[in-house]
Amino acid sequence: MQPLQLFGYIFLAILVQVAILSVVAIVRHMKFFDFLKRFFSGTGIKPPEEPVLDTIKDISGFSENGSWSGLRDFYVTNKVFEDKDKNICSFYLSPVDGKPLADFKPGQFLTFQLDGAVKDGDAPLVRCYSLSDGPGGDSYRVSIKRVPPPADRPELPPGISSNHFHDNVKKGDVLKVRAPSGHFFLERGTSPVVLIGGGIGITPMLSMLVDALNSNTNREVWLFYGVRNSSEHAMKSHIEELAKEHDNFHLRVCYSAPKDWDKKGVDYQHKGRVDIDLLRLSLPFQVYDFYICGPRPMLESIVPGLEDWGVPDQRINYEAFGPASINRRSQKQEASGEEFLVTFAKSGISAVWNGSEETLLDFAESNGVAIPSGCRAGGCGSCETEIIEGEVAYNQSPDFDPEPGSCLLCVSRPKKNLVVEA
Ligand SMILES: Cc1cc2nc3c(=O)[nH]c(=O)nc-3n(C[C@H](O)[C@H](O)[C@H](O)COP(=O)(O)OP(=O)(O)OC[C@H]3O[C@@H](n4cnc5c(N)ncnc54)[C@H](O)[C@@H]3O)c2cc1C
Ligand code: FES
Known part of the structure; x- marks a missing residue:
């Protein structure tokens, strides 16, 4: 081979290498499909199109954290009983659209519109259920207790929604769900927390517990869980497992009416209800944030008990399921002294508001005006009512945005004399 020919081959090889490296560099530093567009430009050949991928921002009605407005369809992907008596059942939910789940804070709830639970033409049934697992999973979980008729009125029909879930909702069904909401949640952090759950009020506590333990902060967490006995004890082995695995988690289970075969020290630690004396005896002397969810009598005993113990207001957080809100001493004092005439136009009822009720919903009910309600916490929109005249003030900023002119x-x-369409 002639030296000139050899030089030519070497030069060509270098050129090919430079070309290959340049292409690699370009492809690495620009989008692949942009590169193809440029490569084919001017050749008359149509380059392959970049497929359109949905991003959360692209979906109308979805916000950046994946939250959505209105109702979204979810498949029921699993149904699992959580207690011996099979009265508490967990429902696992995945979005039908396949898009990501919205973030939520431990303690928040989902709102369901249960069209299948009511007759055609009846008003939609709206109910809220707390997310019962920590955030970050690949599905949502709610755990629902079957509600029987009141013990003293067995002739009444049992709870519509809870029994509908237990009896009719099955794996593969589609449910209409509003995005997670609610102000009762645990923030991430390291400050010691005391979680208190009574009966089915364990659900938001469980979500808070799991999140606090998963956050690897070694945060001191206490869970006081009150139930009647082992038949009602939900997710028993799961919670006991967590207590075994985490030294920073202190579990106190209280049975108010243990069965003969329930073993103290094994199934439960304390005979009786969760009360302020038990908290004072059990908790080491230090500052805690308290989160309480349970039936009204439990809240009515523990919340004032904590206030008397000197726990500052802002460290006492609570939620009641259903029609129950308790009057905090501080709020009662603020409300006193204001009197307004409130008229429910459709019902033809007027009454004087003097601040003894915490909300207009409580006020309406105590004056015999029936108002649809779901969460009673500003999250579901069921109690949205048009304001005909006057103005209202909010006790807490609602998660649900009412239409302008409604509340x-x-x-x-x-805030002044009020006329509402109810
Ligand atoms: C924020 C929030 C979170 C919640 N989280 C959970 C949760 O995680 N798990 C859970 O199980 N629940 C939870 N709940 C409660 C849930 O939303 C429902 O309130 C509960 O399931 C009962 O609804 P229901 O439709 O079954 O009963 P309803 O139909 O509302 O009936 C309630 C009770 O009234 C009785 N009743 C029926 N007719 C009458 C009448 N004429 N007069 C008097 N009483 C009557 C029924 O027998 C029943 O005992 C939560 C509630 C809220 C607000
Ligand atoms: S009852 Fe849910 S917003 Fe009022």
């Missing part, structure tokens, strides 16, 4: 009665009070 959510469950979290508001009158």
